[in-house]
Amino acid sequence: MMADADAGKINCIITKDLSRFGREHVMMDYYLEFVFPEKRIRYIAVTDNEDTERGLSDFVPFKNLFNEWLAKDTSRKVKAAYKAKYSAGEYLCTYAPLGYKKDPDHPNRLIADEETRWIVERIFELAARGCGPGRIVRIFAEEKIPSPSWLHYRRDGSFSNIHGDDPGGKAYHWTNATVRNILTNETYIGNSIHNRQHSISYKNKKMIRNPKDEWVRVENTHEAIISPELFHRVQEQAAIRHRSTKDNRVQIFSGLLRCGGCGRSMSFGTNRTRKGVPYSYYCCTAYRQYGAERAGCTQHYIRYDTLYACVLARIREWAQPARSDDENRLLQRLLNAGDRERAAAAKKQTAELNRAEKRRTELDRLFTQLYEDRVSGRITEYNFDMLSERYQAEQSELAAKLERMRAELDKERETADNAKKWLAVIRQYADPQELTAEMLNNLIEKIVIHEPVTAPDGGREQEIEIHYRFIGKID
């Protein structure tokens, strides 16, 4: 309505009373006193007996304030009513969770949805067999299992913000979060959890999460579609996976690995399907979540132990001489390794800088002489003007060039300083026998994992690009 009013399509607004028009008194006063008069809109509140044509009574701001207070009070009452309903086991969310639907006879009760409960059962079965959310997402995409939002969209047109533009295009787009939420949702064993989140206030409807101890759990409020045994087994397995990820100390690489194909992070996985010792690996996060076609990337698979050995070897290669060699020689080696051309470029630049400075001194001398010649009448005014203009142009050109070259050389010196800093860090690690998160984060900016290629001799060759802090790529 206010859009129409702004567009000038409305010249009169009538409401039953002031509270129907708006609840926030600041905004109401603004409309009544500024917007309406400006847009020449007549406003009538019937029962309050107000009409802008006749002039608003002085009582209006107080009435508005009162209406706001009333709205606040009602919001509190609604919250209280919700809490009473929880205890009665009623389901109050807009959408029933996947696998359930709202009972047509009792809209606040959940009943199993025979059309979709198999999807939930499948998720729990896969999880019980050791699949993490990521793997389940991949399997579902392959098997074309419809996502919850797509099911809602097909049934009643909700979630059109996701599917409206391209119906069916994202039908099988599950996310790790959706799967994780289902796997931890006690609704599936017949319990209701309430008070998980609350809106900030009656004015701002943004929802924020409540701490877990404020949640309200009501047991056996509806039919369970997952047995408590299966549910708890899945929770245990998730806890074990979480712990073993920590035990493996794979966290040492966290945040450092990048996919060489798409630049995104690499995600960690553990392969348990083979007999014997399980082994861990990294692969492109996008590939893992969406598959090659949708991610537009390939696997970039690397085993954890391969990566570990490679990075340790490369760090040791620098750590050993960092302790024994003399600083200058090592610094030179470091700078050369960083960029062989850089040293040569610096040398050339210095020579050029010297030449430019020499020419500037010469120009100064020429200028002085020119002036003397003019004073003594050795050259005409015309020639003096011409030559001095030329010298001045050359002088300002030289000044700019000198500034540019000095800045470049400063940067060069900075690189040398950075190399010294990095050497100081790596010296701390003497002759490392193992990697730690602290060491990696102190020395390394990022590690880029490239897709392996088949070497001429038929072996597997994979580039692991280490970008060190301060100095970048050096080997």
Ligand SMILES: [Zn+2]
């Ligand atoms: Zn990638």
